[in-house]
Amino acid sequence: MGLPGMTTKPETRIIPLYPSAVEAAPTAAEALLSSEEQEQQRQADETWRRSIPAQVFLNYFFAISYHIEEHDSPLGGLPQLPFFRQHTAELNELDVTALTKLLHACWSTEYALRATAELGDENFLRNALHWTFPQAYHTILSGLQAFLYTTGVRTNNGQVIRREVGRLVVKNAYPRPVSFYAAGAYGDFSIHRLPLAGYKAGLHIASKEIDAQAQIGQFLRTTRKQKAIGTRQQVQANPNTAIRSQKTGKPLDKWTAAHWQQITWRLGYTTIFDLLGRLRISQTSREIERYVEADIDFRLFHSSLLSIVSYLNGLHETYVAKALGLERYEQLVRELPAHLQHSFVQERLRTRVQPALLQSEPEPEYRMAA
DSSP: OTTTBBOOOOOOOOOOOOHHHHHHOOHHHHTTTTTTHHHHHHHHHHHHHHHHHHHHHHHHHHHHHHHHHOOOTTTTGGGGOOOHTOOOOOOOHHHHHHHHHHHHHHHHHHHHHHHHHOOOOOOHHHHHHHHHHHHHHHHHHHHHHHHHHHHTTTOOOHHHHHHHHHHHTTOOOOOOGGOEEEEEEEOOOEEOOOOTTTTTTOSOHHHHHHHHHHHHHHHHHHHHHHHHHHHHHHHHSSTTTTTBTTTTOOSSSOOHHHHHHHHHHOOEEEEEEHHHTTTOOOSHHHHHHHHHHHHHHHHHHHHHHHHHHHHHHHHOOOOHHHHHOHHHHHHHHHHHGGGTTTTTHHHHIIIHHHHHTTTOOOOOOOOOOO
């Protein structure tokens, strides 16, 4: 529900709700079922209904992973971007130390995320959501901070990071698979660089690009809507910023489109990083339990998160390597702690970072015969 007096547009329901009258009257097939079978069917239906929010969440992240895979290229798309080609930074040894610390945090968190998949079965992955959600978010955040550091943005302030990365996405610092974003005021959102985002999203896992873009578009809109409503609450709760009635001088309860326009600048752009921010769900909250108790494909959820993590971390590593110089970055990788030696870090160096900086196809990996 919206806030009291809020002007909103009616939203299209994705999941049809069954009228109570229909539920009350059993079908002919149900009448033939035993009471035990009817109870099993009722429980299955209830489990399905409870699983809908988690299934939609899984759909969103699988759609992002699918979209990335569909539009990825051997060089990662970075060498074609003017922003990447012009990216340079003047870095001293203190800067290198700071970057190394951020990258180590990024890689160690990704290492833990990957270890979860190797250690557990479906039930383990289900309960692992308590830590895999925040791990996926924080590994990407640390890599992003390392990239931002090389652009001169050196902060832990979440609002500043969100604003700056939004600008970078719009300025085409990121390749096509993750360059999409939403803009505009509440009730008048616009989706950019996702031409199929206007189609209605279904409840099934994406099997075509149109499915993926429709689901990402919906994810962008719902996330931006949450941000707009939260920003409205903050603005109206502050006596210095509240929009007031010209008649009474009191903060307005009812907002028009013009009022929403007044706070749009505070929203910035809504990008893939805002979508990933939705993973910051407290392990003590009821929200995470909705996902843990759901009947969804947890292995697919985990692999989708890991795919997104690997792609974005690879982009940020490439930017950092360009700022440091490939030789210095390779030295940094050689000096990694033992648990990160001969790992995904070296693999991305070979398949992502080096090819993008040298602008050549990644070399195939040859293994000596046993």
